[in-house]
Amino acid sequence: LATTIHGRAVRVPEDFARPLALDLARLRVAVTADFGFAPTERHIAEVFSEKVGLFREVFARADDATPDCRDADEAFEILRAVSFLANHLEKVRTRPGDVGPNVRANVEEGLRYSAEDVARAEAMQTALYRRWQDFFQNYDVILTPSITISPRAWTELYPTQIDGRKLRSYFHWLALAYAVTLAGHPAVSLPVGRDRNGMPFGLQIVGPRGGDAFVLSVAAALETLLAGDPRTARPVPDLAALKAAPPISNSPGFLELA
Known part of the structure; x- marks a missing residue:
């Protein structure tokens, strides 16, 4: 996705190793399930609303709003x-x-x-x-779902429809990500519990242009806040079950989809 943005970023890992402490109560937050155009699954939009509803009161403001x-x-x-x-x-x-x-x-x-x-x-x-x-003159952060759909079976090469709506392309389901890519803003995804299908749910945190360290600080503060609630805490995978399962690469048709 980043290849659509001209230029090369200068990365100094040490600058981002330890996010600075941040007061969530000072943030002006915009909340959107679809940026006004992404084909977000109804299920995901509803789960997103439920998740954000559990903590939106901690911010100075949390408006339902989106950039054009x-x-x-x-x-x-x-x-x-x-x-x-x-x-x-x-x-x-x-x-x-x-x-x-x-x-x-x-x-x-x-x-x-x-x-x-x-x-x-x-x-x-x-x-x-x-x-x-x-x-971003009026907001510090945008919160969205990380992706438009709940994870599907690996045998589905890519989604062709969401809620009965035909998608424009094989990557249209990534619209929540490429909207941010086009604008060139930093973003990070945070695991916040599971969706109704029992699959991990991600929260995308988008900050101002050049605000990479700030976005990491917001994510660290939110992760700490949400860790105490099983509805929003990072889901822990069943490693024993995963280890016991046969490798997907042994499944019929795997190479044809790879």
Whole structure:
């Protein structure tokens, strides 16, 4: 996802090893299940609302609000497909058997776009970025689900529909992530209990541009707060059951989906 953002980040691990203490009661928080456009599963939206409802009172403000993400789907689709040309075009042409159907489809899509299409996508990304900066004048953090669906069986290569709604692409279910990628803001996902299917549920914490250390501090403070409630604490996997289960790689059809 980060390949749609120009430039290279400067990372100094020591700067992020120990998040600074932070007072959650001072935060202005925006809460959204879908950024106004993502195809979030109804089940996930409801669980998200229930989870946030358990702790939203700790913040100075917690409003149901979202930055304007118009054109996010189209901009990301174009920029992603074009980036695949740089990374995979040669392989698709010379060693097509070495790449999967999704990669081939993205390369073919990228070849269909013109310079005008790319310029339009970059203009849409810039406009979205500016709207996000305006939004963060009034909020410190955005909370969303980490992903639009509850985890599905590994045999499903990718979701084709959510709640009966046909998806735009094989990566449309990642819209909650690529909205943030397009804006270039830091985000972290925090495990907060399980959903109604018994699967781990993730909370995405999005901060202001350049606020990587701040986002980690928010996540650390929230993790500490939520650890005492089994409804929001990090779920502990049954390692014995996982160890006893046969490897997925031994399942029929695994290599065809890999």
